[in-house]
Amino acid sequence: MDTGRPVALVRDEVLLDELLRLAAAAGCELDRVPDAAALRARWKDAPLVLLDEWAAFECGQADLPRRAGAYLVSTGPPSEQVWPQTLVLGLERVVVLPAGGEWLIGTLADLAEGPPSGEGRVVAVLGGRGGAGASVLAAALGQAVLSSGRQGLLVDCDPLGGGLDLTLGDESHEGPRWPELHLSGGRVAASALHSALPGRSGKHGRLTVLSCDRDGPGPEPDAVAAVVEAGRRAGETVICDLPRHLTVPALAALSRTDLAVLVVPAEVRACASAKRMAHQLTSHGVTLGLVVRAPGPTGLRGKEIAESVGVPLLASMRPEPRLATALDNGRFPTTTRGPLARAANSVLTALHNR
Ligand SMILES: Nc1ncnc2c1ncn2[C@@H]1O[C@H](COP(=O)(O)OP(=O)(O)O)[C@@H](O)[C@H]1O
Ligand SMILES: [Mg+2]
Numbered sequence: 001m002d003t004g005r006p007v008a009l010v011r012d013e014v015l016l017d018e019l020l021r022l023a024a025a026a027g028c029e030l031d032r033v034p035d036a037a038a039l040r041a042r043w044k045d046a047p048l049v050l051l052d053e054w055a056a057f058e059c060g061q062a063d064l065p066r067r068a069g070a071y072l073v074s075t076g077p078p079s080e081q082v083w084p085q086t087l088v089l090g091l092e093r094v095v096v097l098p099a100g101g102e103w104l105i106g107t108l109a110d111l112a113e114g115p116p117s118g119e120g121r122v123v124a125v126l127g128g129r130g131g132a133g134a135s136v137l138a139a140a141l142g143q144a145v146l147s148s149g150r151q152g153l154l155v156d157c158d159p160l161g162g163g164l165d166l167t168l169g170d171e172s173h174e175g176p177r178w179p180e181l182h183l184s185g186g187r188v189a190a191s192a193l194h195s196a197l198p199g200r201s202g203k204h205g206r207l208t209v210l211s212c213d214r215d216g217p218g219p220e221p222d223a224v225a226a227v228v229e230a231g232r233r234a235g236e237t238v239i240c241d242l243p244r245h246l247t248v249p250a251l252a253a254l255s256r257t258d259l260a261v262l263v264v265p266a267e268v269r270a271c272a273s274a275k276r277m278a279h280q281l282t283s284h285g286v287t288l289g290l291v292v293r294a295p296g297p298t299g300l301r302g303k304e305i306a307e308s309v310g311v312p313l314l315a316s317m318r319p320e321p322r323l324a325t326a327l328d329n330g331r332f333p334t335t336t337r338g339p340l341a342r343a344a345n346s347v348l349t350a351l352h353n354r
Helices: 013-025 036-043 053-061 080-089 101-113 134-147 164-168 190-196 221-233 248-254 268-283 302-309 323-328 339-352
Strands: 007-009 049-051 070-074 093-096 121-127 151-156 199-201 206-210 237-241 259-265 288-293 313-317
Touching (some): 049 053, 134 199, 259 268
Parallel strands (some): 070 093, 259 288
16 A cells, blocks of 8 residues: 555654654654554555664564665664664664754655745735835735635734734634744644644635734744745745834845835835835845835825835835725725735736746
């Protein structure tokens, strides 16, 4: 029987629990077999085999031939007696946990996910001034990805923003926010995020939301990196809502973006502030685009703002009708035709043409 899944022959229950936990983090199902006889049926075709010390002796006794992709796993330094067995079976590596956990998650995730699709894109959204509409545009980008039938990952990197779940009107959706998400190692599988985190589903698409909470800590930089990379590898559109102050977690997202979008209301002061933001962002080597909320109170238009800030204009959008009331009522607009949705679609087009 070949399930295409990796297989473990492990008698040590504590070790087995740890392996199952790491496999879950990698989004990978790990089959267990009870003895060497059962393992023999999987020995040739399983993409990866994990053995504890006891199992290595059992396999040696059962005369299983050498194979690639078989590993000895242990929770401490293996005993000397096991070394001859590792040579006989051709075990490629001894994975000592917890130190080897990160490598194991990566290897299992590679198996579960297959090769990176190359389709994945990462976009960051920042406000040219406070209250510019960055979080609203980030949520609208998520909604646009969902409406287009694709897979999206909306990542809130602004712990003081009040929570992107609240922006979407999804604060009652159960599931972890950043304070409850504990990622082990430097890698997580997109599938593990989709099954753990709340989100929205459409006819075809899915938007998974990783929000900050009303209290508790924001994300750590390594966790941001792991989540963003997971979405990219899986070929998804990752949208990061970033604070205006470029914190270390924000930089972890920023350094992985294909495009950073500055949202700027068409006002003189917002323009001055956006210029400073643009300067900072460019110094980090980021490709920038502008979304302008126009016309401004004195009639300033998107093109004028873009010229003044010195960043290409991706979209100029009129105020979304009745947005403030909709947000307060927990009803983020799902229309695909309003100014906000049109601007979001322009951003996605620019992102996917990169
Ligand atoms: N496209 C828009 N049209 C009309 N009003 C908007 C728009 N975007 C944002 N707003 C208003 O601005 C407020 C602040 O938006 P928000 O996205 O939270 O700003 P930021 O994240 O940049 O601080 C919203 O609560 C809403 O009232
Ligand atoms: Mg915000």
